[in-house]
Amino acid sequence: MQRRVTSPGVSRTLSAGDTLGQAEAEAAEDEAWPVAVGTTSLSVPLPGLDRLVAPWRRAWDTAARHGGTAHATVLFPFLSRERVDGDARAALARVFAAHPPFELRFDGCARFPGVLWLRPEPDAPLRALTADVTAHWPEHRPYEGLFGDLDPHVTVANSGDARQHDLIEAALSPHLPLTERVEAVDLVAYDGVKWRQWLRFPLGRADGAAAGHSSTNC
Secondary structure: OEEEEEEOOEEEEEEOOOOOOHHHHHHOOOOOOOOOOOOEEEEEEOHHHHHHHHHHHHHHOOOHHHOOOOEEEEEOOOOOHHHOOHHHHHHHHHHHHOOOOEEEEEEEEEEEOOEEEEEEEOOHHHHHHHHHHHHHOOOOOHHHHOOOOOOOOEEEEOOOOHHHHHHHHHHHHHHOOEEEEEOEEEEEEEOOOOEEEEEEEEOOOOOOOOEEOOOEOO
């Protein structure tokens, strides 16, 4: 992927491996949420979108540096891994079986302070997944309630400055819109080094027993 970009003080051909201030970002202290071994998260995997944004996320997103692929978070943090027993797995399977598969469309980027992200539309199916999980486990609120009703999002970069984010957005824009079909929710777990995909729960299937996986994700 290569594109001529222009931003204040910058005009050059930019590719995924040619980023503004990359060395500075790589040297910066990791600002990811402090995560203990065994922390889990529920997320919607987005493999098609990941193929587009992976080069940028590897350079500028802290989760990607720890194995995370492009995803929309359903609930983080969730139960610690040792608490995800047979009853919890069965409950998760029932929750997600009640939701049919759906499609998300990504038309463009948006910003939180210090974060560049892609907006999933419609976001109602994602909000419904989060609402049903938190109704079953009310002690687990998204991001422990620190950010209130945070918009569903797919993070592309949470490091780098606004100028870097402008460059990434300019490079991604010609490849949008992109549509992704969502058919499952993943339970991923942090092992102290990487986020690893552990269990997958299909949507809309009454027989939706969790299937185990070993690839990385977040």
